[in-house]
Amino acid sequence: MAVGGARDPEAQPIMPETVLETVGLTMRFGGVVASDNVHFKLKERELRCLIGPNGAGKSTFFKCISGLHKPTEGHVFMQGTETTGWLPHQIASLGVGIKTQNPNVLNGLSVFENIWMAARRFYPNEEASDRATDIIDKLALSYIAKAELGQLAHGERQRVELGLVVVGNPWLVLLDEPAAGMSSADVEHMSRIIDDMTRTAAVIVVEHDMQFIRSIASTVTVFYQGAVLMEDHVDGVMSDPTVRNVYLGKKA
Amino acid sequence: MIGLWKKQDLLAFIIALIGIWLLPTMISTYTLTILVIYGMLGLSLGLIWGFGGILCFGQAAFFGLGAYTYAIAAINIGESTVPMLLAILVPGVFATLFGAMMFYGHLTDVYLGVITLVVTLILFKFINSTAGPQYAIGHARLGGFNGIPGFHTLNVPGRTDIFIWGDTLYYVCALALLVVFFFVTWLLRTSFGRIAIGIRENETRISLMGYDVRARKTILFAIGAAIAGLAGALFANWGEIVTPGLFSLQQNAEVIIWCIVGGLGTRFGPIIGAAGLAYLKFLLGQQTLIDNAIIMGLILVIFVLFLPKGLVPATTSLWQSIYDRWPVRRSGSRRRTRSRSATHHA
């Protein structure tokens, strides 16, 4: 448990620290409001899923936090520091691991090189190599450590991307659709990895796949038309009639 | 990963020394000098384009800037050591400012190509129009399209009366190229160089890892410009005159053709491409049947269409497919091959 009370005298000392907070986050593209006055809080080592129908604004929200978009209005705080409008590399430098929706890897380089580069940002050369090797072992990627990313299967590439996200030992991990297009075996693997992450980091997962969300069983924030519709445990959300209407009902 | 230098570097070093020693028996040192200088210019673009992914259509600008800086400084100072250093520094500083302007504005690909080309044309047009006596820096008149002749050429540092020219200039240039080559080799194996290659592969991912892509591209761009500036200063010493033609579209096109033909993403490719094509141009210059622009143009078109990876990577993969027991793995994406020695980590 962190010493959350040291920063905020009114908060109860036992409460875990809020590591990510957005206040009135709004993002407009021309006349379209993609993210509408979102107030969001994430606690230390919490696992949170963001769901919602297509165009509900979860990806926009995700991009505003990770620095890929600059929000029109509102504020983002990370561990108490305001990071509104920061660039991705500044946010990542804080110790935030980010995985975008489309696999973003270095296709012409090997698995080891990919992960080494991510590690090198936070550790000197030799230690970066050791850590990269460790992560490769942990993710069961040793058999392809020297293969070029461009030649790997989709699931393997996703796993490599997770590897380079976690190798820097982040305290906050942002994952946009990590299970998209993966086989069920891969998905199972993925949920174990995510579970592992929460031992040291807070994790946000943007996801469509309800099966996957159930398997990692977490608190869910439902987005609808740019705003937060509700926030509850996955079971509560699944049984909520409004949510079923806007999201699950449409899908089924 | 372990150690920055490898066995093949020693091999390359020995072969290069033998080459430097043997080549004058086949080609005149006067011609060889320019081949070596062009090799360095090719390598400078090969570094930033082939490894850094920065599409610069104006590398000749830095070459010309280096040459002009040397000429102007040499006239004013009357010796060669400080002008040589300035010829490296001025293009480097210029490229830092210019690069920062482009990269902090997130210009990429085509737009980068356009701007670098346009800046070269600005320099070309400006220098071309400075024929009047009012255009002078210190004692040096810019001379417009006539260029600047008659400046102090390379001398032994500290001895302004002992000039380096002829055969000696060739050996100096060849050793300079060797030094630059091993500098580039070293740079590409440092974490800076590896991350530069990462930026070429996927800029977004590298910034999501927490690296400042803009600053890194600016630095790499400046290093490339400084190398081109050094090549330009050596060129000034070889030609004993600098003209606006150094900034011309033709000169720009040639640097790009060298890199494409030799192979991007390799260190040898641009050097071999530059020296080979410059020698071809020299041979073509001795006949009047076919204009050499036709040949250069056709070579570029044919390579882009049929051999976009260039000669060195193509030869390397051929060699490997013969000698490797494992089948050659082909990358799906073009222009992404690197020489194995340059980027192989583990």
Add this chain to the structure above:
Amino acid sequence: MDLFFVIFVEILYGIASLALISIGLAVVFGMMKVINLAHGEFMMLGGYATITAVNLGINVFVAMLIIAPLLVGVIGLLVERLVIRHLYGRLVDTMLATWGLSLFFIGIVTMIFGNTTTSITTPIRGFAVGNYQINGYNFFIIFMACLLLIAIYAVLKITRLGLIARGTMQSADIAASLGYNSDHIYMVTFFCGASLTGLAGAIFAPLVGLVPTSGSAYMAEAFITVVAGGPSLIIGLLSGATAFGAINQIVTFTSSAVLGEVAILVAAVIILRLIPKGITSRFFKGKM
């Protein structure tokens, strides 16, 4: 008063000539997202075609308005079929290949016509406004620029071909899914672009002493006008040409012609730094 009139005409001329120089490039870039670095050489070829035809005794306007566009159009067609067709979607490679072609054309023309200046006389006489002499040919250039822009607008707006073209500009996939062969569309577009470029080269031929490397002078200007103009074909072309044409003429008038050219290049660098995707990516969005 006379001075103002003269300056006004000069600025108008500056804008019109930039528009004329860039029109072919804009069509090809707008429709196909291809940047043709041999654009300047297409203009140079148009110029040589005109001068050769005139020297053979053909009427100058026939040479200029019919022979040059047709000839360069056919050359463009060949280039598209032989080279560019294989490189669609590879923007950088297309630029490189067309750069190679530009060298190739320079070489060919040098071999045929030699490296000396060729020229013909201006077919329209100048006249005086007060104390100032105005080149009558300037009005012809302004007229031709307006005519071509209106013609392109009309073709895009009214005809069926224009509709397909606009569809392709939005998304090549949509046009393809509607059953139009994008291969054919691109072929026709490139022919039109090359013809327009040849026409522009022909119109400028009487104004310049033509040498095989003349193209490179046009290329930079056309290039920046189109890229700074941005995605919209006509509005982009007009805004790019207006910005640079005005800057060029004003600087030329207050200092020298060379500084005028340098000024537009500097302006281009600044505009692209501020609005990397061109003027119409920010203003006049979604117009033609």
